[in-house]
Amino acid sequence: MSATTWGWLVILLPLLGSITIGLGFRALPERAAGLIGVGAVGLAFACSVAMLISLLGDPAESRHHASSLWDYANAGGLDIQLGIYVDPLSVFMALVVSGVSALIHIYSYSYMQSDRGYRRFFSFLNFFVFSMLLLVLAGNFVLLIVGWAFVGFTSYALISFWYRRETATKAGMKAFVINVVGDIGLVLAAFLIFRELGVFNYEEVFAAAPHHFTTNDGTIVAICCLLLIGAFAKSAQIPFHTWLPDAMEGPTPVSALIHAATMVTAGVYLIARAHPLFELAPTAADISAVVGAVTLIIAGTIAIVVTDLKRIIAYSTLSQVGYMIMGVSIGAYSAGMFHLMTHAFFKSLLFMAAGSIIAAMANEQNIDKISGFRRAMPFTGACLVIGSLALSGFPSTSGFFSKDEILSFATARGGWYTAFGVAGYVGALLTGIYSFRLVFRVLGGEPNDEAKELMDTGHVVHGEPRNPATGQAEDTEVGYPGAEHHIAEQAPGMKIAMGALAVLALFGGIVQIPGLDDLVTKFLEPTFADSVIVPADTTGHEWFGLAIGGVVAFAGIGIAYFLYIARPGTAPALEKRFQGIHDFLFHKWYFDEAIDFLIYRPTIAIGSFANRVFERIVVDGVVNGATDVVRSAGGVVKAAQSGFVRAYALLLFAGFAGLALYFLIVSS
């Protein structure tokens, strides 16, 4: 079979899984629903591998295939095909997405077992995998937008999965609306592309663009900036990032899959995919790189002070995606994609470990209340340490190779790009500190009550679940982790998934050791062969960068050790000393408040103004006046005194206003 046939299968299998589970939600036993979900994604991964093999069978220069099922919308001069595009980049993404998804499905199979919404969960989770694969395999901008919006929707549906929690439904809404803003950016970009080039197909767009635009042409910069709005909204880059930490309201496997490993990296994929456009618009690419760099540092500073276990990891995700965005924007495409891959491994591992701990804590997520789990949960603890090591770029772990490759590319490119390298190392120091703050506080210290009980009796504590934010009792009837909680130590499914990811997080880096194998770069080469950004040989820079990276990682971990283990009193003392800074960081740089003040409140104010004043004039004034006239033909006098006169005056006024508006428009 050809690569594109495998590609269609990759997309369709999870969709079929989702539909089967969805339609059969009354008939299917829970276990069967879980198995169908796992099986569909597992098969999708197998088909992705087949697609890879089929693609590798082609000579390097013809490793790209387009295929269309049918005319999706072809009228009025627009030609939109239901088509996919298979090339090394999309295959790479499909492999990462389906592979990590399969592991997270296995994890969820155990983790969600006591949740009453089990089938709904797997139906949505499969639908998400379908959407994400559609996004990465889409062959034109319109289908990309479809996949883009589908992942946004499933993200919403899974964030507000426990839909009886008001915090969860609010967070879902926030994520959805911000993502729709991103979608609009993409839609407008597509219009602009169509205006200039008359096509939506990747192949045609990218082939025509270099002949149509001159470098830094205003239009191409505008196109790229609009694409960036989409990328930033989806990848939670500043200032569109506020939805991601709130998205942690969803079940932990969702955080691992959607809000760490796959969906939030869609922006990175988009920039890499559209690199022929971004290289024509260096200004836009630089803006993007700056935003990535700013995000990686700001998110790092916030991660150091927040106390919610999952939100720490969420801010870390923001920060790491910032690295990737920065990487692909400065031209380090394969490095960015490589980091995307390793990040998917270690970040989903971290979330899984966190989920295991949260389960042991009966859904308590505040790290002030979690301590001393190192002996109660040795396996989970080991995974947490491995994930954190890879995240901080500890030498020889996967994150070590991938992060530093981006940074050494920046320094090798020279000029002001060196600044991005420096920003990256600052971020790396922050990463070391916050990730080991998490490790030391959760695993170190005196075992708390839950940890003790787990050690003494082997049982997991089951509390009456309450939402810490609102104090509301959770509704376990419709799907909140029920009375039983599942931790990795006692659930084989979770253990398998976490074990596999731990291995990948530790050793995944060997596929791309500078100067030795460079497998990722070589594989992606055909996609990026047209890139004009070719820095001098980077191998030397890379080894130098690796050395710095290693030192920085040690330094970060060392500082965390000093603050939380060696001198435990230092951190609170520092907080007190620098109260202002701490508050500023703790309130996440006041982004939420600013958006609330600048956008949400004004819109609501306009709405209620329209409701109170405008509708009253239009509806109650003019019309009731007019109705009065007709209805009370006898009471003409009364009508003439009140309603009619008022209506007449208003009509006159409206007429004049309309005329004035008309002449304004005509004359301009």
Next chain:
Amino acid sequence: MLSWLIWAPLAVGVIGMALPKRLAGLWAIAGTAFVLGMAISLVTGFDTAGGMQQTTDVTWIKGLGVDYSLGVDGLSVFLILLTALIWLPATAYAAFQGQDRPQLFFGMMLLSETATLGAFCAQDLLLFVLFFDLMLIPFYFLFGVWGKDIPGGVTARAATLKMLIYTLVGSLLMLVGAIATAILSAHGGDITFSMRELAAHPLGSGSQYWIFWFFAAAFLVKMPAFMLHGWMPDAYRIAPLPALAVFSAVLSKVGAYGFLRVVLPIFPDATVHFQEIVLVIALAGVLYGSIMAFTQTNLRLIAGYSSVAQLGFITLGILALRPDGANGALLQIGNHGLVVAPLILIIAVVAARTGTDDLREMGGLATRAPILAAVFLIVILANLAMPGSANFIGEFYILNGVFQAKIVYAIVASLGIALAAFYSLRMYQKVMHDRGPEGESRSREISYRESLAVVPLVLCIVGLALYPQLVLKKTDNSASSAVAATCLRGANGEISVANGYGCPGGLPTFGTAPPANPGLELPSAGLEPVK
């Protein structure tokens, strides 16, 4: 064939009046199902190559030049199907619900179907106007008699009266406009109301300018457009929901259809001249409707204001005066009908369970009614034009048309997409998610009968989402020629003031006068890359 289609519902309705109460509902269901069958066979037999098909042309009033002239082309073919498709489930729902004086209720429903189908098939201007006015009569009774007074608020009678006054003023203006058009274009010769003839020999621009507004007023009130929507909130609040479903899904679209069928071809210069004013009204409708929709707490009003916004989008698409905009508008007319009808029926289902249509008194319905929740979710996603739905393709075409014609309007209108996401999802969440006030255990799953009315429509939404081309390939030719009329005018130089307006780059310019029937001769106007 078309005559059968148009008059069959009325015949069924008249016979139904004589039937006993028990049978009236079933008989009406059978009748609307039969009409749906005819409509489907009409669509399958439709020749994609375009042109007016299934024509009937009988002289009716010789002295006045009025013909009983019917026909169907790409503009109307899916609207006819939509009409038949919406009337069946709405009638079915009404029958399951049980009505007072059912014979009369269903008689009125069927009369209104006849009027609507007639308006879509009429090719004679006066015939169109008559059918257009005929639509009003049954709804006057449906809303006035079967409507519910709002305790402490507006009465059904007052609300209906208000609606009547609004639409009647529009209708009368249109009647005057139609007569004026025919007389003026006759130049003292034989009067004709044939739309084809009128389009082939347009009036001078001066006459077009004022008659344009007579027609526009009627159509904009019907939609309703911004500032002319004053009748809408009260009417939506009191209307019996099954009647409201067809009213909102189909009747509001007759206004949009009128622009494409009547205004663009017959008053091309005026359309080009006033393009921006109508665009402004439409844009205001998009924004105002959306903002109102998310401050309302009454489900019916959310649906109503959301319709104002959606009709704003459709008007934008038509007034972009480009083939993509017009195609998008036609697709979106169908999409919105398919969405708003199940939406209102679902509101009826929800209201039957909670005893209210106020959001503040709802919540958590999904716990007991997962199927209802799933169906509602699909409708909501289509309503917010989720990419992947046919509504998205409709909006995409519309906005692309506007974007290429008048870029600013498209950018501002895209705000409407974000607002739509917010108000649609808010409605869903407040009904289905979170927690309601006391007594939420009363909620129960959608019943078998209710789902018979709602689920087929939802399946249509899903089906069309997979293959919107089904509609587009049949509308393409007619939509292109409808807007081509305005372009030819503008580019022709015949009317000097039209130069410089409309017909933005991309459309091929045709050097000669418009052909007698543009639908047959113009190719689908393909867009060439500019450079």
